[in-house]
Amino acid sequence: MPRPRATNPLNLPPRVAFKHGAFYYRHRDGRWERLGTDIEQAKARGRHYADATSQHGTMAWYFDEWLAWLDGRVAAARV
Numbered sequence: 001m002p003r004p005r006a007t008n009p010l011n012l013p014p015r016v017a018f019k020h021g022a023f024y025y026r027h028r029d030g031r032w033e034r035l036g037t038d039i040e041q042a043k044a045r046g047r048h049y050a051d052a053t054s055q056h057g058t059m060a061w062y063f064d065e066w067l068a069w070l071d072g073r074v075a076a077a078r079v
Contacts, residue, residue, distance in 0.1 A: 010039060013046035025049055 010018065015026045016035065023035040023042030027049075035042040055061045 011043075013043060014050050016042060016046035 004014075005012075012018070012023075017024050017026060022037050023039065023046075025033045025035055025046055027033060035045045049056055
């Protein structure tokens with residue numbers, strides 16, 4: 001388990017880092033996922049990945065993500 005940051009002036013969630021002008025999430029398997037340059041969006045995505053219930057990566061989590069994606073597709077088709 002990694003130790004917490006010594007300083008965190010941006011109040012970033014765990015496993016989120018600022019590097020090369022953008023925010024990245026460090027997955028446990030070593031991958032770095034770019035979250036973008038907007039700090040609020042990066043914080044929201046970081047909290048989403050590091051949820052307290054540890055559901056990330058389970059079938060229920062993927063199903064919920066798929067349903068959210070599907071709702072967006074349906075809303076876009078109605079326009």
